[in-house]
Amino acid sequence: MSMITPILIVVAVGFVAAGILTIASKVFFVPVDETFATLRAELPGANCGACGFAGCDDYANAMAEDKSVGCTLCPVGGADVAAKLADILGVEAGGGDRDVAVVMCYGTCTASKKIMDYSGVQTCSAAKQFFGGAGACSHGCMGLGDCVRACEFGAIKVIDGVAQVDRETCVACGMCAKVCPQHIIRISPEKNKNIVQCSSTDKGGDTRKNCSNGCIGCSMCVKACKFDAVHVENNLAFIDPVKCKNCGMCAKVCPTQAIVNMRKPVAKKKPAAPAA
Numbered sequence: 001m002s003m004i005t006p007i008l009i010v011v012a013v014g015f016v017a018a019g020i021l022t023i024a025s026k027v028f029f030v031p032v033d034e035t036f037a038t039l040r041a042e043l044p045g046a047n048c049g050a051c052g053f054a055g056c057d058d059y060a061n062a063m064a065e066d067k068s069v070g071c072t073l074c075p076v077g078g079a080d081v082a083a084k085l086a087d088i089l090g091v092e093a094g095g096g097d098r099d100v101a102v103v104m105c106y107g108t109c110t111a112s113k114k115i116m117d118y119s120g121v122q123t124c125s126a127a128k129q130f131f132g133g134a135g136a137c138s139h140g141c142m143g144l145g146d147c148v149r150a151c152e153f154g155a156i157k158v159i160d161g162v163a164q165v166d167r168e169t170c171v172a173c174g175m176c177a178k179v180c181p182q183h184i185i186r187i188s189p190e191k192n193k194n195i196v197q198c199s200s201t202d203k204g205g206d207t208r209k210n211c212s213n214g215c216i217g218c219s220m221c222v223k224a225c226k227f228d229a230v231h232v233e234n235n236l237a238f239i240d241p242v243k244c245k246n247c248g249m250c251a252k253v254c255p256t257q258a259i260v261n262m263r264k265p266v267a268k269k270k271p272a273a274p275a276a
Helices: 004-027 034-042 056-065 078-089 124-129 146-150 175-179 204-210 220-224 249-253
Strands: 099-103 156-159 162-165 185-189 194-196 230-233 236-239 259-261
Touching: 034 056, 034 078, 099 162, 124 146, 146 156, 146 175, 175 185, 194 236, 220 230, 220 249, 249 259
Parallel strands: none
Antiparallel strands: 099 185, 156 162, 194 259, 230 236
């Protein structure tokens, strides 16, 4: 009998607790918005925050509560997800140019100079705290891969000492830009093919000493542009993405190749074989 009593007490407590939980679930039940659930099901679940919200749940909830919230804010899902979200809400998805991450530096191992051998913690953030890093240019890529580790899509790699983005793979989530201590990664419309791959605001002579690929503020690109899209501010060329027509003239005249034309070359057709 002494063995049965504790067992009965435990079973009774269990039944009481189950009853309390059942009643509580009924009293505190919060109905799930079907629109929210449907929208959330279409989102990729990356929770990267690139849409401007805390995560996919927050974004879906915002769209469900306010139809004026754009359907094209998810860079991971892209146009396909935007179209599905718009269909659920009964609104127009609208256009929306694809964005990509751009590294505003091309200070490769051969182009940029070092002022020390850094052997500390192999992260950009740690190197930044150690006298600003090992590079002579205080504005350039540190090449230790914080951006690589932050990218969940394998779209960025360190090649020849500098971070480079695979524009086909990049979804413009912005995680690489967030972790870069140099703030040299920005999110830019993919349609803009001419990129100033330099962030140095030093005087031209100093930039040239530190990196042969750096912008020296010579303004040759400004003179070559027929659309008033290129300007030099603080010794650094800037291309207005709205005015730029991607003609590529700025890249052609840049003496240091700091401006790069990302447009893929058009394959030339082979001449037809002469008739026999």
